[in-house]
Amino acid sequence: MPTALDPFSAALKTATSFVVNAVEVLRFGGLQTDEEPSPFEIVARRPMFRLRRYCATSAGAAGIGDVGTGSLGRGNDDAAGIDEDTAPRPPIVLVPPMMISADVWDVSPSTSAVAALHRAGMDPWVIDFGSPDLEAGGLERTLTDHVVAVSEVIDLVGAATGRSVHLGGYSQGGMFCYQAAAYRRSRDLESIVTFGSPVDWRGNAPLGVPEDVVVSIAHVVADYVFSDRSLPGWLASTGFRLLDPIKTARSQVSFLRQLHDREALLGHERQRRFLAGEGFVAWSGPAIVDMMQQVVIQNRMMVGGFVVGDHVVSLADITCPVLAVLGEVDEIGVPGGVRKIASVAPAAEVFEFPIRAGHFGLVVGSVAASLTWPTVADWIGWIEHIGERPDGITEVEPDSVDGSSPTKTVMLAADGAMRVAGLGIGAIRGAGHLAVGALQTTRALGYEALHAAPRLLRLGQIQTGTRISFAKIIAERARAQPDDACFLFSDRVHTYSAVDSRITNVVRGLIAVGVRQGDHVGVLMETRPSALVTVAALSRLGAVAVLLPPSRSLTELLRLSSVTDVVADPEHASKVSEAGARALVLGGGSERDLPSDLPPGVVDLEHIDPEAVELPRWYRPNHGRAGDLAFVFFTRSTGAWQTKLVTNHRWALSAFGTASAARLTAASTVYCLSPLHHPSGLLTAVGGAVAGGSRIALSRGFDPATFDEEVRRYGVTVVTYTWAMMRELVRQPEPARQAHSTITLFMGSGMPRGVWRRIMDRYPGTRVLEFYAGTEADVVLANLSTSKPGARGRPLPGTAEVRLVEVDPDSGAVITGPGGYAKQSEVNTPGMLVTRPRLGVDASVRRLRGLFRPGDTWVPTNDIFERDRDGDFWLLGPADSVVRTEHGPVYPIQVADALGDLPEVDLAAVYGVPGATRQVAVAAVSRWGSATITGADIGGALSSVPADARPDIVHVLDDIPVTTWHRPDSTALAARGLPKAGPQAWIRDPETGGYVRLTKAVRDGPLVADEM
Structure with a gap:
């Protein structure tokens, strides 16, 4: 029979157990368990990682590149060899996130991923990045370091097992898997399995945070918080738990309420201690900044153009099967963002497996033990053709994934302010009314004024003596964003700092061979990095770049432009010599030897040591003024070659006008389809991208068959065109499995209205921006309205004043009215466009005086326009046509x-x-x-x-x-x-x-x- 003291004894026993357990928790950080981790061997060491092989049956005597030092704290450090199991187990490499330790795959015996997979017949391997704050150089690691490490491990495991590898990753580790697979183009990969790994962080942010807020936070984190510091492990743990504060609080209360019942707690103690901090490691600052920039701000996993070292990749390069395990109540790896892998990897068969679990529960806990690992093992068996496809796994088609556009432009006040500082816009006389005008215009453009105002302000402040040039803007970008991609070519990335250094070296080479400021130097090169660098180097030197088209009339062009020196690529060197000019060969690298059949007078600039060149006292880099002649182009519209002269001011006019009208930012990638010797290539595409701080995707030429593939790989958001170029594109049949388009804008001049309409149908959600820009007239018209296909739009601020005047249809002479002044055309009445330049006019440019008042100066464009009631201009055709x-x-x-x-x-x-x-x-x-x-x-x-x-x-x-x-x-x-x-x-x-x-x-x- 129970006595009256039994309740008191029970309470005392409970209190005593509570105190004893609490003391143990305070002393050791948790309750001590008898659970042992799964056995593993450290089979390879590298500065970036240690490679674990779990449950291996044997070990060899020699390690694979045993270059690392330190200890993991457990496992067999001495057994560093790799011997293949006697049983043909499919190898699976598991990748943890950066801020969570590799033990996430083996938290406790009951929920261990590696133990479960091994029991199911798999051969589990785990990448251990260690704790960066304890590794030599660990806090300097970048996102690229992690992706390349995963790729290296695939090679190691493939070499050890003699077969392709299954790759699995949790959270950010799954993102590494996608990136590494794209980097390798799926080489030696059987499949990819990810757990709560989002592809679209912007449109599907954790906790439902709006996209613009996410990007704003990412800017602050990248530019101010972690630009010079790292994230310690304890803060990573705290941040992880704060992502779901209610669940965290409930877990803590539940733990305290059961602290007296040791047996009830022991089964979950390893998991609790892992989440409480033991499972978290430091996160290096450069890796955080890289992730914020590429994954969040630029959304490169969605739009393509992800940079890994000096390579550019797209998730569209993934071709192996993909299984995305997602948590239906996951607030970190939001299901919508996880599913987006199907829309960006159209060449891969993508499957999903939804589980009623949160982010951590996908890989640790009872749900993971009962659902995740058995299903993953069955999936691998199905891929290996030794079983059926597991229940609950469904295929996801690329066009079945809903969600917001991944390329929505997010305009930030902070970003605008930084652009003001980056472009060096100071307070000068007249800036006030220029600012008001620019802001009024940008409001009319329909997007945030602050984003475009700095460019328009700078454009409006340019005077004849203002220092501005193509090379000067690149130098500014190299200082402000040195590690950002300047241009992409043949899947390689060239940063602004690298391009700027290369330009400086080429300048030294040009000086060494006698090129001086003001000299006219020809450029005859195919589209390649060296061509862009050459043009910029001539700009930095203060010489004039004469852009020569590859033509049989080279001798005539050289005579017409009075050029005696031509910078050429190796392919054109002999043609230059045959035409009677000195060939200065650039391109191919310093280790290249010129072909033996080239003329002896050819100068190889690559073999000049820039450090050995003594700079003359007259040289001042980027000293070009707005009124200086910068470029010479050639046209042949009338059957005879004509030269078109472009000053630095006219280049800046097109560049900054394009960047403003096209809303170009650092997140934009401009696909340059025109060669540099065409005005649209250098003035609009390259110029606009440099002025906007955007990436330039250089193309060897327009190829409709490879267009979509290159767009995805480079992450192209803006496509340039001339006239009916896009007609060949819309004629191409659409691929059966088409990824979502990253393109937001097509910009150029002369697109026929029928082609315009078909482009809109093929790439829904895009815009067409029509420009009209004269090479010798200070005017840029831009059609900013998508409701008027075919219109050339209105003048951009900072450009010349324009009017339409009536002309005689036969002679082309200006028709005069009272007082002998020109008659202006009425609304919807044809007239020739004339411009009133802000700066001086070159002597070679035809001028009209006294058109509307005594002594005024206007430049005729010889193009016939109409102006509608809204003020938009419509080109009817050149006067001579x-x-x-x-x-x-x-x-x-x-x-x-x-x-x-x-x-x-x-x-x-x-x-x-x-x-x-x-x-x-x-x-x-x-x-x-x-x-x-x-x-x-x-x-x-x-x-x-x-x-x-x-x-x-x-x-x-x-x-x-x-x-x-x-x-x-x-x-x-x-x-x-x-x-x-x-x-x-x-x-x-x-x-x-x-x-x-x-x-x-x-x-x-x-x-x-x-x-x-």
């Missing part, structure tokens, strides 16, 4: 755009054919696919064109030829003469304005209805 017919001028671009609005039309071109007294306006169209075009279609499309400005004849061709720059070749079409009669040719009825079938050949003389 206008077809002057009996019924009035026909404007080629206006007609071609109207015809291009037909879904059945691929491309349209308008040209004139000489008639008896006047020209006959002919429009040619090509079909889109097998579509049928009728006369009614033609008449309907041209109803938007004024009756007198419609073409006389419209006919269908199988294809329309284009020039080297993808512009419809109207000259080649005009040479064919008038089209023949037939079912696919129509003539304009002057009475009705409609189009009827052309039934017989057109005779000389005016076109009338009886000739139909």
Whole structure:
């Protein structure tokens, strides 16, 4: 029978047990258990890691590169060899996160991942990064160091086992697995298994934090908090627990309430102590900064262009099967972010296995023991073709993953402020009203004003004597963001600091061979890093870069530009010598030997030691002024070569204007498809990217077949084009498994409206930004509205004032009105665009004086525009391309755009054919696919064109030829003469304005209805 003292005795016993256990916890940090860790061998040591092999049956005598020192604290340090098991066990390499120790795979016997996988027939290996604060150089580790370490371990385990490897990673360790697999292009990998590893941290942030807040925090963390310090292990543990404070508090209360019951606590004690701090290690500052920059701010796992050392990779390079284990209640590895692997790795079969667990419960605890590890073992068996696919695992298609766009531009006030400082914008006279104007304009652009204001302010402050140049902006970027990628080429990354150093070395080489400030030096090179460096080096030196196109007319071009020295790549050196100029060869590296058949006068700049060059006293780097001539381009629009002169100011105008209008940031990657000898390549694509601090993806040339692949690999967000270049792209069939597009913007000049529409259909959510920029006129027009395809938009701030003036359609002379001043064109009335430059005008540029008041100076562009009621400008065509017919001028671009609005039309071109007294306006169209075009279609499309400005004849061709720059070749079409009669040719009825079938050949003389 129980006595009255039994409750008191029970309470006393409980209190005593509580005190004893509490003392043990305070003394040792937790309760002592009799659990032993799973046995393992340290089979390889490197400065970055130690490689553990768990439950190995034998050990050899020799280690693999035993270069490390220190001890893991347990395991067999002496057994450093690798011998393959007698049983053919599939090897699986497990990767921990940076801030959690490798023991996460073996926290306790009941929940040990390595023990469970070994029992299931696997051969488990674990990467141990150690504790960085205890390793030599550990706090200097970068994200690249971890990814390369994982790749090296794959090689080690593959060599030891003689077969491909399964790769598994928890949380950030899973991100390492994805990155390493992309880095290796899935070489020697059987499969990847990740546990709560997000791919999209921005659109699916922990705890549902808004994307802009996540990016703001990442900027602060990268730029201020961990730029010069690391994260200690105790703080990592605290931060991990604070991510779910309610659960943490409940666990602590539950532990205290059961502290008297030792047996009840022992089963979870190892797990509790692990989370309480024993399982966490320090996190190096450089690795944190790298993760914030690439994974969060730039979102490189989603958009591609992830930098590993000097390589650029994309998760689209993963081709092996992927299993993403996700926690349905995981607040850290949010399921939406984990699933995104399917949308960025279209070449891989991606599967998911959802578990009702939190982040830690995926790999440790009863749920992991009962669900995670048995399913993973069955998955590996299925991949190894020794079992069926486990229940609960489902395949995820790339297009089935929902979520916000990974490339949404996040504009930050802090980032804008830093850009102000980075661009060195000071308080100077007149800055106040310039700032107001810039902010007003950027509000009109529809995005945060502070982001664009620094560029517009700087542009507005430029005067003739202002020091500004292409090389100077690169030097500024090298100081402000030295480790950021400047350009990407052939899967390699070239940082701003490396590019800047290379430019300086090339300058020394040029000085050594006699190039001086102000000299005109030709550049004849294929698109490659050396070409960009050469142009920048000439800019830094103060010489003029004459951009030579690869042409049979090289001798003529050299004579036209008075060039005697040409910097060439090895492929063009002999052509330069044959043309009579001195070839200065650059490219291929200092160890390269020139081919023996090159002329003896060739100078190899790579063999000049820059350190041995004594700089002359006159040399001042980046001393170019805004009014100085910087570049010379060549055009051939009229059949004869012409030079186009570009000053530093005009380059800056295009560069900063592009960066502002295109909203370019450090997170942008600009795909430069035009060569540097084309103005759009150097002024818009490269110039805009450098002005915006963006990455430049250099291309050897536009190849529609590899376009999407390169876009994914480089993480391209902005694509440049000229004229109908993108027409070849939209003609390509879409891949069966298409990853989401990272492109947010196409920018260029001259895209036909039909191509514009198809680009929008193929890449939903993108924009087309049309520019109009003159090489010799200080004007940049930009179409910032997506609702007006074909418009050239409005002038950007800091550029010249523009007006439209009426001109005689035959002579092109400016029509004058009262007082002899020019008559301005009314709304929706054609007129020639004239510009009033802010700075001085080169003597070589044609000028008009006294147009609107005595003594004023204007520069004619010789391009005909209309201006609509909203103030947007529409290009109708160059003045010399206008077809002057009996019924009035026909404007080629206006007609071609109207015809291009037909879904059945691929491309349209308008040209004139000489008639008896006047020209006959002919429009040619090509079909889109097998579509049928009728006369009614033609008449309907041209109803938007004024009756007198419609073409006389419209006919269908199988294809329309284009020039080297993808512009419809109207000259080649005009040479064919008038089209023949037939079912696919129509003539304009002057009475009705409609189009009827052309039934017989057109005779000389005016076109009338009886000739139909």
